Amino acid sequence: MDLIGERERLLAFARGAVHPDGGFGWLRTDGSLDLARGRELWINTRMTYVFAMAGERELVETGLHALRTDFRDAQHGGWFSVAGEPSDKLAYEHVFVVLAAAAAGDAALLGEALEVLDTYFWEEHFGALSDVRSRDWSRVEAYRGANANMHGVEAMIATGDERWLDRARRITQLLTGGVRVVEHYDPIWRPQPHYNREDPTHRFRPYGVTPGHGFEWARLAHSLGFEEAARRLFSGAIHDGWDGSGFVYTVDFDGRPVVRARLHWVLCEAIAAAAALGEHDFERAWWALAEQHFIDREGGSWWHELDADNRPASTIWDGKPDVYHALGAVSASLRPAGS
Incomplete structure (x- = not known):
């Protein structure tokens, strides 16, 4: 298996996700961009992370700019699931904001994302993350999930911060x-x-x-x-x-x-x-x-x-x-x- 070639082949395909309205969108089977679908936060953050790991700074900035603008909830903080569409806040998606910001070396965005995670999702008593909160953070869904916490562990590791690494260990021990x-x-x-x-x-x-x-x-x-x-x-x-x-x-x-x-x-x-x-x-x-x-x-x-x-x-x-x-x-x- 030519892994270097596979890496370049995947990155070439991913570049097609650049959306004319900013950030990254959904790619169809043939690699064309589906403009009928809204720009989803988890796609935008993952693509930003991918390009950060590949060192493609221009594309990284494309994703970061969308996070700073179209996805951000200027009224209540955090990020919308779909750009420009007010919604509940999902831990699954917010941990990917952390991952993207950490990989991109964006200290300001990383600090903001970690503050949101710490304030609204982290439950110290249980040593894990809650899953979904209302847009204004006042209501918490009566559900806890391993998936959001698993990707939370990934994001916490990426920060390199001992406080968050300790939390990653606590989640891992729990689950x-x-x-x-x-x-x-x-x-x-x-x-x-x-x-x-x-x-x-x-x-x-x-x-x-x-x-x-x-x-x-x-x-x-x-x-x-x-x-x-x-x-x-x-x-x-x-x-x-x-x-x-x-x-x-x-x-x-x-x-x-x-x-x-x-x-x-x-x-x-x-x-x-x-x-x-x-x-x-x-x-x-x-x-x-x-x-x-x-x-x-x-x-x-x-x-x-x-x-x-x-x-x-x-x-x-x-x-x-x-x-x-x-x-x-x-x-x-x-x-x-x-x-």
């Missing part, structure tokens, strides 16, 4: 005690195993266990020094997710597949975790799987979803809006061992 990561909780962090049972294909809060998050948590736990947890989660994700020809999206709490679709980010995180943990036989095998089924040499980037027979599908994801996970896999495999 990675078993072979599977429980995704959904009530406000006092009691597991909600039946959450979204009627909506199993939800993009961000699917029912059951998400093996791809097991891989992500394994990588993050490893980086924080939780080696035993990292190995346990890595093995658990393989056991639950691998069905013989790919990784399923979700399983139930007995490890039986619920949604058999294959999402590109799951394989990307499996590769990244294998690279981080030194599991190079798995890493090589999974790159071969990516080349065989996910990497779209003709249309660009990776297919974001395949069906159970490894054919392109769009029941959960349409288009190719996100190179963040694929570039993460490339970066992890390019990183020297032990770094």
Whole structure:
């Protein structure tokens, strides 16, 4: 696998996300920009992060300018989910503001984002982040989730600040005690195993266990020094997710597949975790799987979803809006061992 070439190929595709109104928008399967969709915060922040890691300063500034203007809630603070559209505030999206600002070296934006995270999302008593608050911050959704906290850990690590690193460790200890990561909780962090049972294909809060998050948590736990947890989660994700020809999206709490679709980010995180943990036989095998089924040499980037027979599908994801996970896999495999 030519990882340098793959990196440049993904970046070339990502450059097409520049939006005429500022920031970055949603890319279709063919790489064209979908101007009918609003500019989404999680896309803008991830693209800004990607270009920051690639050292493309002009494109970084494109994303940062949109965060400073179109996405910012000038009245109540924080950032809107869609540029210019008042909305509730999501921890999942706000931690990506932190990640983008940290990678871009924007101290002012990073300080603002961390203050918002500290003031409105961090719950010291539990040692974790709440999930959703109203626009004016007065109401908190009666839900706590591992997904926002997982990406919160990633963002906290990126700050390099010991206070936030300590919080990243606390979150990791809270959520990675078993072979599977429980995704959904009530406000006092009691597991909600039946959450979204009627909506199993939800993009961000699917029912059951998400093996791809097991891989992500394994990588993050490893980086924080939780080696035993990292190995346990890595093995658990393989056991639950691998069905013989790919990784399923979700399983139930007995490890039986619920949604058999294959999402590109799951394989990307499996590769990244294998690279981080030194599991190079798995890493090589999974790159071969990516080349065989996910990497779209003709249309660009990776297919974001395949069906159970490894054919392109769009029941959960349409288009190719996100190179963040694929570039993460490339970066992890390019990183020297032990770094």
